[in-house]
Amino acid sequence: MKNCDVKILNNIKYKDIIRWWLTFLLCFIPFEFYVVKNTGLWSSDLSGFIRRLDLITIIIFFPIALIELYKNRRIFNWLYLGLLLPIIFLGISGLLSGIMNGNSLFVTCYGIFDYIQNFLVIFIFAAFFREVGELNKIFRLLLIIALFLVITAFIQELWAVVSRYILNKDINVRGIYIFQYLEDDGALKAFWRFGIYRVAPFMNSPIIFGLYLLLVLTIYLFRTKKLKLPIVLSLLTGSFLSISRIVYLCITLLVGIQIIKGRKWFVILLIPLVVAILYMSFMPDLNIWKLKDGSSEVAEYAKYTEDAEDFEGAFRLYARNKAVTIWKDHPFLGVGPGMFGGVVSVKYRSHVYEEYNFPINNQYLNRIWGIDQFWFQSLAETGVIGIAAFVGLFISLIAVFHNLNQRAESYELKGLFKGLILCTGIIVIYPFGITLNIPPVLFTYSALAGIGLGCMNNSDKTRAKLCQ
Structure with a gap:
């Protein structure tokens, strides 16, 4: 004993x-x-x-999590298999693409892992978190962190605007940027849009900051019966200060759902959001309809002005055109994971760049380690089969969350799964303008999904339901 x-x-x-x-x-x-x-x-x-802490954690704990789930016979649950099988299919399609193109096995596997790494977090958290109380505590911590970031963003914005417009300091003076690490003076102008400083406290991009706040806000709105207006307004305002088309589009989706749910006061946000999105959607780097033929790409890409954002827009357009060209040459399987547009392709100097007249030594490509447009990257690397695998994965996520929402008994869990369904839509949208693997967003999303899944398997009664 x-x-x-x-x-x-x-x-x-x-x-x-x-x-x-x-x-x-x-x-x-x-x-x-x-x-x-x-x-x-x-x-x-x-x-x-x-x-590499998050990467190391995933590599070490994913096998341990699978063993833990196997011991509890949860890995045989159709919900877990429904999430695991699309990931396996994505890996197989990527491996087949790499083999057919004669690519390095290491680079291919690294590229595949780069695709799926953050989705593996779901299984890790599901294996070790099984109490609703743990979920509540963790989300409370995330909410505190998000509000702290908002307060920091307000201080950032105030200091930057006062320094520029009252103290008449040049925007290239690093002293006007606090709580933020800026590497390249040439990119500082990109942090200003419409005369407003695009805040990103402790992060490397205003888009990432805005999406992180939006993720926390979405879960908060769905799992909280009595909303606290200061919290909602703080998170919304922080997201607005990102001055990002992608973030604004995602906010519009969230606001629309809240209006449908009966929270009519969100209507006052809808009109300015739609106007801002329509105006900003025709800026060249995210106008997805603006795909030119190859004869004008080099001239467009070579355009460089003192405005860093103009150069970024030209780069994005050029990169997007190249991705489509590569896909047309390799429509079904692409050129292989890790070969174009992502961090792996830049790190290992993929030959695809040279073959398609894409200067791999470009300063922007090396600064952001990719083309920052994941869906076009994935289209070029994995073709229509890889895109279909991603579609299958996201459909599986939505189906699992919907099923869990139907079976959940507590308001907190139901709200979590409803929020995660909408967050899945947000995760489908934002890779049109940035990479998919944003740890503050995708790791957090997967962690919350895993905790919710683990909580639903805690009791014998619930486990019996899920096995039906």
């Missing part, structure tokens, strides 16, 4: 340590970029290690 008690105690400690680490990482990820860049000023090795 004593030996059994010792084993139980050791098992509890082992799981508790994992839960503590996963909770810490979830709270740390929004600040990771800022910590990594500032740590790199005095230790590149430590900086590199910190930057």
Whole structure:
């Protein structure tokens, strides 16, 4: 009996340590970029290690999570299989593409892993979080972090605007940017749009900041009966300060759903959002209808003005055109994962860039480690089969969340799954203007999905329902 008690105690400690680490990482990820860049000023090795914390965690804990799920026979549940099988199919299609194109097996596998890594987080959190109380505590932490970021953003905005318009400081003076690490002076103008500073406290992009707040806000709106107006307005205002078309489009989707739910006061946000989106949608870098023939691409790409955002727009247009050209040459399987447009292709200097007259030494490509338009990247790398695999994955996610919402008994869990359905739509939208793998957004989304899935499997009664 004593030996059994010792084993139980050791098992509890082992799981508790994992839960503590996963909770810490979830709270740390929004600040990771800022910590990594500032740590790199005095230790590149430590900086590199910190930057890979989420990657290391996934590699170590995913096999452990599968073992844990197998021991509890949860891995055989159709919900888990419904999520795992599309990921496996995506991996197989990517591997087949790499083999057919004669690419390096290592680069192919690395490219595939780059696609799926954050979705594996669902299984990790599902294996070790199984209580609604844990979900409530973790979401409370995320809400506190989001509100802290909003307060920091307000301070950022106030200091930058006062410095520029009252103290008459040039926007290239780094002193007007606080709580943010900026690498390239040539890109500073891109952080200003319509005379407003695009805040991104502790993060490397205003889009990432806006999407993170929007993720937290979406879950808050769906799982909270009595909304606190200061919280809603704070998160909305912070998202607005990103001055991002992608973020505004996602906010419009959220606002529309809230109006349908009966929260009519959201109507006052709808008109200015629609006007802003319509105006900003014709800016060249995100006008997806503006695809030119190859004869004008080089001239468009070569255009460079003092405005960094103009150059970014030309680069995006050029990269998008190249992605479509590559896809036309490899329509079904693409050129293979890790070969064009993503961090893996830049890191290992893919030959595809040279073959398609795309300068791999371009400053913007190397600064952001990709073309920052994931769906066009995926189209070029995996073709229509890979895109179909992604579509299958997202349909599976929505189907699983819908089923869990139908079976959940608590308001908090029902609200979580409803919010995750909408967040899945947001995750489908934003890769048109940025990469898919945004840890503050996708890691957090997958973690919440995993916790919710784990909570639904906690009781014997619920497990019996899910196995029906």
